[in-house]
Amino acid sequence: MTITMIVVGLMALSLVTYVVSKMSKGLGSVLTILGPLVALLFFLLEGSGIASGSSIGILQFGATKLGWFFSVTMLIVYGCVAFFNPYWMKKLVHPSAYNMLYILSLAGTIGMFFAVDFIVLFIFLEIAVFASMFIIPFGKSRNAAVVYFAMSTFGSFAFLYAIFMMYGKFGSFDISFVLGQLATEPTTAIWVIILMGIAAFVKLGIFPFHIWLPMAHGNAPDTFSPILSGGLVKIGAFIAIMVVAIAPTYEVLKNSYEVMGLPILIYIVLIIAAISMVVGTLMAIKQDDAKKLIAYSSVANAGYIIVGIALNDQLSLSGAMMHIFAHAIASAAAFLSIGAVSYRTGTTKISELGGMIQKMPITYTVYLISIISMAGIPPMAGFISKWLLFQSLASHGLMFIGAAAFFGSVGSFLYVFRPLSGLFLGQLKPQHNHVKEAPIFMVVPMVILSGISLFFGVLPNGLLNFIGKIQVELGVEGITTVDTAIMGNNGLLDPTLVFINFGLGFVKAFIIFMSLSKSRKVGLMDTYTAAEFVYDPNVYHYAKSYYAPIERLYEKHPDIVALYKGLVQRVVDLGRLLQFIFFKTKPGTTALFIVLTIILVLWGEKIW
Amino acid sequence: MKRIVSILLVVVLGYFVYTSLYVDGFDMAVSDNRQTSISDAYITKSVTSENESVTYMESTDLENGSANIVTAIVTDYRSFDTLGEVTVLFLASIGVSMVLAGFTKKYQFKMKTNRILKTGARLVVGLALVLGVYMFTHGHLSPGGGFPGGSIIGASILMMYLSEENFRARMASFKWMESLAGTVYVLIGIIGLFVATYFLENFLPTGTVGALVSAGIIPIVYILIGLKVGSEVSGIIDQFLTEEVAS
């Protein structure tokens, strides 16, 4: 099996899926499971040395470890999430289209990761974008898709412009060749770096390009939110790595003004990443919708990824890649668990739920593990990556960024706890009494993902060693590991040891909890206030206005969305104005315009 | 205010156009180069062969035997333009009748007939009709031709409408004339393509320059144009002199 065959195969499969789905929705949705799993199998069997395959026209792929890493991550997410698809067939308005686009977006991402030439990369990038874009409105929002696509296209076009700037200078679209030449054209290079950086930011959902993320992730069908958050945003990370690690960015910037020993541009990027962490965290805290909450957490996590990539050293880059993987798995799992709850209850609003732990304990556990990983708490994979990043930040002495990262980590406790307590803990609502645990084929993938989070949190070194090889491929010193421990700048981290400690602590806590269990469960309807029966207990549900005191602190925060809305309104106004001027006319006005134009052009001729 | 601005604009435009045409090096007065160009060949009728000179009532079998050189251009050298022009008029007449489709009752002026006019117009109509026919049968010899000839026919119909309250032209027969004339024009073109080599080729002998029977298909084409234009103009006039009938 070659990459070309896999990519083309997936694209063909997407069409086949459509046709099959038209005949049988169920069979079609099974294909969406088989597709990524078979592809994943091939990747795992062939390993990172997988053959690229002969080119078809311009479609030429080159095997890289980086691409392999990203592809496998993506395939795990797609493969696991796909198990949910059969359950959603009845809920979707256009199930056949969903299945087709699901596979097509996967094909897009895989194709993009292995492209050797910019245009091919761009083609697959756009395929991934528009395929996923069409799925989003199958969920709750129509505007989300448009916002997603518009922002994404903004990024894509910035990228495209950069591609063509390089093409204009070097006459080629070959990625390695063109990026290799960049250092010879510093002015172009800086523009290219900025434009491609913007593209990466947009795709990854970095502030201030993050607004599409909560809209899209929060409103996409429940089966697709995990893909968006776990998978597709990572395209941005891929582009970011391309900009910083593959392109000779540091070489280009070596003569530029430096802050804290870093080129100013890099430092600005770090600041923006830090803002992302803070904004993402703060916004996540105040979300009532679990899916939006996770989406905002993705914004914060993207900040970590960008920090790691931007610093581009041994620890940071490996941390970034580890985080890409860990976050992909964890956020996919988290979204899936919310999806499972939604499957049973029909809502994802925290305030409308509660006590789901009683009905869906496995789902609860999956969610718990995922958010622990996302918050960077041992013993999950997310902890490893954050530890590496903190190590790198500390070694650079970047205290400000470090502080932001720390704030993000603390804040994440707050926001992950909100659904945990509001949605899973607390009182069960009467209308959810009949709710059962998620069906088995939804449970299996969630458990697998949680297992992965846990496994690489405990034994990350297999993965880290591979990341080290990728780093070497990218020309950065690889991360080094010793047995089960990871070499940091100021010490070793042995995740296994950490896990054992945490495990012991957890066991202790569990024993204490069980032995001291004297509390009584009180039904939600069994509530009195001032000796008065509460007829609408929902108002007093404790998940309602969960963090009201904290939220009040930044109640009147400036809203970036308003800024974008303003921008769109300006476009609309301008359009209206133009239409008014040119079209609300009588023939005489048009004649006047014609005369005026002729005069102006002739005048121009006279002046120049 | 609007008027003043408009005047100003138009004046400025005029100034710019004037300077670019007559001041800035590009001289519209240069006309000599034209005589060495296309028209020169038209005048000496030497587009396809090299004619030294053409003499009235002497030169025979030229590529184009029309004594009126404008006619030569209109119905032969650039006959294709003319076919297009005929088509425009044809379209206009169809368009007018479609736009005014609901207008079917004859338009009556509020006043009764002017008897002086009524009698006089009949005389003039006869004269004008002869004149019109004369023009399109002599287009290759004298000024005029199919278009003015046809227009005069249309004008005489208009005169009839104006002077006689009960007059209605027989539009059906005009339609036939219009249709047949147009079709035959195209057919002549196609015959040129098949019998000779080119579309609209002048495949008949061109005779002696200046003779009534000369210039090959030119007089035929002009007669067709005359009939066609006449019937179209009449049709247009007929349409305009009807008023809308509430349906």
Add this chain to the structure above:
Amino acid sequence: MSQPILLIAIPLGLAFLSIILKKIKVPLLVLGLLFSSMLVFFIEKKSYIIGGFKPPFGINLVVDDYNLYFIIIVNVLFLVLVLANLSAVKPMATVLLVASAGLNGLLLTGDLFNLFVFIEIASIAAFILLTMDKQFLKVFHYIIIGTLASSLYLLGIVILYAQYGTLNMADMSGLIDGGSITPTIAYLLIFAGLAVEVKLLPFNGWVKGVLETASAFTGPLIGSLYAGVMLVVFGRVFGGVLNLSGTMVTSLTIIGVITLLAGEFMAFQSKHLRQVWLNSSIAQSGLAVILFLQGLHHVAVLVIVANIISKFVLYLVSGKIAAVIGHDKIADLKGIFMNKKALGIAFTITSLSLIGLPLFFGFFVKINILIALFQSSNMWIPALVLIAALIESAYVIRLLVTMWQVGEEGEKPETIEKPTFSLKVGFVTCAISIILGLMLLVSGVYPDLVINQSVKAGNVLSVNDEIQVFTMEGGLE
């Protein structure tokens, strides 16, 4: 007898005949168009003399790489359009025959004055055809401005005639390239005349009134075929005959750029389907004009081809929708495709091609535009082109999402009842839309034939050996 003149003569002859053979008008129309659509495949590329007078003395028709494909596209689509609206064409059969002849004349003629005649024929036919939509006042605007435009054009070519003593395009081009004083004003007048026809801002005051109410018949005809042909004419005149240089190029390019951007801005705020497409057409015309002015003829040709086909489908479907629903207010078209998926898919493919997404033909158009612009060291124009494309993407996607999805913002579609009305659209319309959509898809995956043809077409106007294009097969050539 593969004589291109027959593409003009036969429809004209039939048009004249159809006046008396009223009863078989429609068969005559179909027959004539069928004949044309078949004939186009047998035409050889060369110059055809009319009347036996070699150019520049006589009028000639030119068939070359530049116009051959357009002749094929336009004639076939014309037939297709008539077939799709067969029940509506009866009163217009004669005019349609003339319109067909007019469009062919515009594409074929090698003479500047003859071009004027065909502009008039085509425009007057359009005026009359547009009366089908009963918007007399709006068409009147078009008549006045269209006539003003052709008068300006005529003034321009007469000035050129005064200078060069010829009306033949090839002859004129040779004399102009031979170096003489440049009659700027003539170029500008010709530009103004053609700008009205190709809908450049601010020359296009007539467009909105005419196209926003266009039917499934007049829409594709005026918005796609006429627009395409007029752009081809624009390219022929400004790419092949006149030799613009200096400030003039800049000034006129600015007009093109303004048109492009303003078109997209106006489309973005449009609330009606056909209003969106007409504004989008304006923008695309601006783009094609920019490319012609910059000498990037081959990509301009690509833009025109893509635009003819996509606008054809879009206007056709939009017109049918408006006819069935009674209006085309986008907000009220929620989920309209749910019960007519085949039509929706064709519409979607076409729209996606329009905004240049990969897998669709439009993508290669966009990429090749950028290649060409960057190759000629343009930095600002591609940036603006991309901004325009961004706006276009946004409104097209918004439109598609609306038309495929039911329910209000925030509602889950699965809980909403699907619309029960059915979009009664004839089989022919669906079939046509789908076939054209598939063409965009196929040429989106394998665009090489079209792209290579466009390079040949561009080279007809001005030979450029340096042209690089991006195709599926060869990558960069």
Add this chain to the structure above:
Amino acid sequence: MMIYVIFGFVAIGMIFSFVRLLKGPSALDRVVSLDTMNVIITGTIVLLAMLFENVLYLDIAIVYGVLAFLETIIIAKYMEAKV
């Protein structure tokens, strides 16, 4: 020499009529002056025929005469109807 005198008279006639055209005061006055000018123009074309020794101008004069008559009666009819 004579030709100047002749054209001088013609010009005077033309100018006077033109002044009436401009002065009006009623629309009909202007039409009357147009009618008069048409006759003068017809005569002038005949003069030009003599001057250019070209018989073809007479055809033009005849056609002009017919059309001028038509113009006059159309306007008269129109004026009459539009009381």
Add this chain to the structure above:
Amino acid sequence: MRKFISTFIVLWGVWLLISGFAINEVILGGVVAIILAIILNQYFGFEMSVLFPVQAIKFIFIYVPLFIYKLVVANIQVAVIVLNPKLPIKPGFVRVRTAIESDLGKLTLANSITLTPGTLSIDIRDDEILVHWIKVEEEKTGKISLDFEKILGGIFK
């Protein structure tokens, strides 16, 4: 038939006046005149008696000279008025009776009145002609058309 022939003759005559008398033109003119006469026959009311040549001669040799004479007189009269700084006019509307019945005759009479001294025909109603007179002399009202009436009465009925 008589209508047709008279129409044909007039049309042919006009043609020949325009085109000259070359044989080709005579033939062509004849053909054209026949066709036009057929077409116009239904619209052309006037017809000629068998005495047409006599009428024509009378018309040309008696009416025309009188007409020209009157015309010249009329113009001199107008010229005198116009050139007179005082502009001595005394305009008025008067009615003139005529005994002529044929339309063509009435037309000729009205035209003659228009082109002769100081008078302008405005309209014909039955046997009256409304005339604008530039210098009204009440007693002469009846005489305005007398001369013409006599001659035309001899030609037309």
Add this chain to the structure above:
Amino acid sequence: MSIVGTILITLGALFFALGGLGLLRMPDVFNRIQAGTKATTLGAFSITLGVGFVNPSWFPKLILLIVLIAITNPIGSSALARAAYVRKEKVYAGTTGDFDADFAPEKEGEA
């Protein structure tokens, strides 16, 4: 022969001038029609005839032209005068007779 021609032509041109003057000087529209039409008609006759004397071979066409003018000019004048009468155009103060209902052209439906 051409002397006669020249004289006739000159006279004709003179009449044109007089016609113009009449048109200009006359006080009301009826009088203007009188003055303008008569003078210019005679002028046209005179010129046409004069040209005929200069170029005798043109006589047929010229006669046709004269006949044409002789028919059309008075009719045109009458039509205009009738319009003026119907419209009750302002007349010169001393005009006798008036807009006689008895002779006003019939309105439609009256007759």
Add this chain to the structure above:
Amino acid sequence: MIQIAGLILILIGLYGLITKRNIIKMIIALNVLEIGLNLFIVSVGYVQDGIAPILTEVNNSSGLIFVDPLPQALVLTAIVIGMGTTALSLAFARKIYATHQTFDLNEMGVEE
């Protein structure tokens, strides 16, 4: 001279088109413009001492100096085409009048 007159007529026509709101007046303005244009075209063909381009018994040889016949042919075409468009636009004007009972755009409530 005639050329300038033609240009001035074109400008007057343009002025009329810009300022007039009465559709009949607009048609008239357009016609004025077209007349100016036609005048201009004819004047382009003017040749010093040129005669009308028709061979006659008097001017019997192609060796004489004729004015350029081509612009005259073009003008003939332009006139007829102008006549066609004028007829059509007048028909539209009548139709519009029948609907709106006025020729004035301002009175039709056409949005400015």
